[in-house]
Amino acid sequence: MTMKKQILTFVVLLGTVCASADNAVATLHADQAGSKINKEIYGQFAEHLGSCIYGGLWVGEDSPIPNIKGYRKDVFDALKALQIPVLRWPGGCFADDYHWMDGIGPKKNRPSLRNNNWGGTIEDNSFGTHEFLNLCEMLGCEPYISGNVGSGTVKEMAQWVEYMTSDGDTPMARLRRQNGRDKAWKVKYFGIGNEAWGCGGNMTPEYYSNEYRKFNTYLRDQGDNKLFRIASGASDYDYDWTRVLMKNIGNRMQGISVHYYTVKEWNKKGKATIFTPEEYYLTLEKCLDVEPVVAKHCAIMDETDPEKKIALMVDEWGTWWDEEPGTIAGHLYQQNSLRDAMVASLMLNVFHKYTDRVRMCNIAQVVNVLQSMILTDQKGTGHMVLTPTYHVFEMYKPFQEATYLPMDLTTDSIKTTEGKMVPMISTSAARTADGQIVIALANTSLDKSQKLDIALEGVTAKTVAGRILTSKSAVDYNNFEHPNVVAPREFKDAKLKKGTLSVKLPAKSIVVLTLK
Numbered sequence: 001m002t003m004k005k006q007i008l009t010f011v012v013l014l015g016t017v018c019a020s021a022d023n024a025v026a027t028l029h030a031d032q033a034g035s036k037i038n039k040e041i042y043g044q045f046a047e048h049l050g051s052c053i054y055g056g057l058w059v060g061e062d063s064p065i066p067n068i069k070g071y072r073k074d075v076f077d078a079l080k081a082l083q084i085p086v087l088r089w090p091g092g093c094f095a096d097d098y099h100w101m102d103g104i105g106p107k108k109n110r111p112s113l114r115n116n117n118w119g120g121t122i123e124d125n126s127f128g129t130h131e132f133l134n135l136c137e138m139l140g141c142e143p144y145i146s147g148n149v150g151s152g153t154v155k156e157m158a159q160w161v162e163y164m165t166s167d168g169d170t171p172m173a174r175l176r177r178q179n180g181r182d183k184a185w186k187v188k189y190f191g192i193g194n195e196a197w198g199c200g201g202n203m204t205p206e207y208y209s210n211e212y213r214k215f216n217t218y219l220r221d222q223g224d225n226k227l228f229r230i231a232s233g234a235s236d237y238d239y240d241w242t243r244v245l246m247k248n249i250g251n252r253m254q255g256i257s258v259h260y261y262t263v264k265e266w267n268k269k270g271k272a273t274i275f276t277p278e279e280y281y282l283t284l285e286k287c288l289d290v291e292p293v294v295a296k297h298c299a300i301m302d303e304t305d306p307e308k309k310i311a312l313m314v315d316e317w318g319t320w321w322d323e324e325p326g327t328i329a330g331h332l333y334q335q336n337s338l339r340d341a342m343v344a345s346l347m348l349n350v351f352h353k354y355t356d357r358v359r360m361c362n363i364a365q366v367v368n369v370l371q372s373m374i375l376t377d378q379k380g381t382g383h384m385v386l387t388p389t390y391h392v393f394e395m396y397k398p399f400q401e402a403t404y405l406p407m408d409l410t411t412d413s414i415k416t417t418e419g420k421m422v423p424m425i426s427t428s429a430a431r432t433a434d435g436q437i438v439i440a441l442a443n444t445s446l447d448k449s450q451k452l453d454i455a456l457e458g459v460t461a462k463t464v465a466g467r468i469l470t471s472k473s474a475v476d477y478n479n480f481e482h483p484n485v486v487a488p489r490e491f492k493d494a495k496l497k498k499g500t501l502s503v504k505l506p507a508k509s510i511v512v513l514t515l516k
């Protein structure tokens with residue numbers, strides 16, 4: 001494996017380590033349970049972008065790559081194991097260019113399309129509504145459809161909902177039956193547009209609110225299928241967008257989205273696997289900035305919806321690096337290092353904290369695009385690799401549907417070159433339905449191990465077991481020749497004694513513990 005120059009030695013002190021205690025200390029308040037962590041926080045996103053769909057999820061039935069009815073088998077099996085709860089499709093920016101009727105019926109009759117947003121690639125529409133909804137059924141996850149407001153019509157969107165969810169003797173249900181699917185699918189999550197402030201139509205929030213209200217009027221619930229309607233929300237710091245939509249759309253939506261990418265500078269994103277310690281900490285700083293962003297959107301929503309009926313959905317998030325050299329421009333294919341795993345861990349820890357309002361998050365994206373779970377070989381060799389980010393999602397599985405437990409934490413911090421603080425430890429805890437306590441711990445420091453003592457209040461557990469994700473260097477990653485460089489291992493440095501859990505966290509590590 002070409003680990004390139006692994007320049008993460010620590011001769012250079014980045015910033016001050018601000019000491020607070022010899023050992024980091026925390027108190028877990030298991031007696032003060034918070035909200036349920038919706039499984040949808042672990043949501044995924046699959047856009048017609050690069051090789052996410054074609055070559056990632058879908059290879060077609062005639063492919064030499066092993067497949068189940070056209071779905072790539074290795075990818076399918078890995079996603080099944082991950083218990084993905086919800087999958088968003090068909091975009092992203094692609095959604096507002098997508099006309100669903102081109103993707104139904106016999107494949108040979110489907111017109112091809114030019115993917116205007118992502119490299120101008122020609123697609124044959126062989127993956128359409130049936131292929132997507134059947135995949136969700138096979139994976140046992142909720143589909144989340146993004147409807148086309150930007151270039152679509154109200155009629156087109158209304159007919160799509162009817163096509164997917166009507167079990168009556170209606171024109172669209174008849175068309176669906178002609179195309180081989182008798183029973184309606186269950187579709188809960190429906191996005192009315194995407195990034196309406198940008199690729200989804202370049203609208204103002206006032207104009208979009210009116211568009212939403214118009215489209216929404218004709219999206220009729222079919223039978224007992226009730227749509228959970230999601231408005232196209234803000235880009236990270238655009239609080240005005242949320243405020244206007246809350247006022248003008250209000251309870252006509254059940255959810256409003258927000259997008260937050262971990263990118264320091266859009267015109268200088270940096271490489272996925274070559275970075276300095278300084279860049280590592282600046283990335284974590286940017287990633288942790290999601291907390292004030294989420295908190296502020298939540299506070300705005302509280303003004304008009306104090307009962308928290310409307311959910312905030314972070315339906316796009318993740319790292320965004322330069323595309324890998326030699327890959328197709330516009331396909332957003334990037335590697336994924338231990339740094340990406342750290343970002344995933346920190347972001348999930350933040351989302352857990354806000355689950356009274358944040359009820360769905362969708363990492364961008366599931367295969368081969370941005371901070372993906374899985375990478376497949378772009379040369380078509382049939383190789384697949386699980387990324388460090390996949391392993392974080394897999395280790396965090398017990399958090400799905402568990403009840404959030406607050407924890408007070410005193411930890412050292414590292415001051416970045418931009419003067420902000422990155423805590424050396426990040427934690428999250430929850431109680432699972434069967435009474436186990438699950439604790440996630442991340443040591444963000446590149447060079448210092450950390451001892452942490454957690455006082456356990458309201459916990460009767462007798463045993464602790466866990467797994468750790470770490471590697472020699474934060475730039476380490478998995479590739480097709482070396483797929484297990486960054487992979488979870490058993491963790492033995494956690495001891496339970498007299499109501500205290502003592503843990504020794506190696507540098508740059510993520511640990512998930514289960515207390516029984």
Ligand code: AHR
Binds near residue numbers: 047091092093195364
């Ligand atoms: O995830 C890639 C793109 O990022 C999506 O298509 C768009 O919604 C966002 O700008």
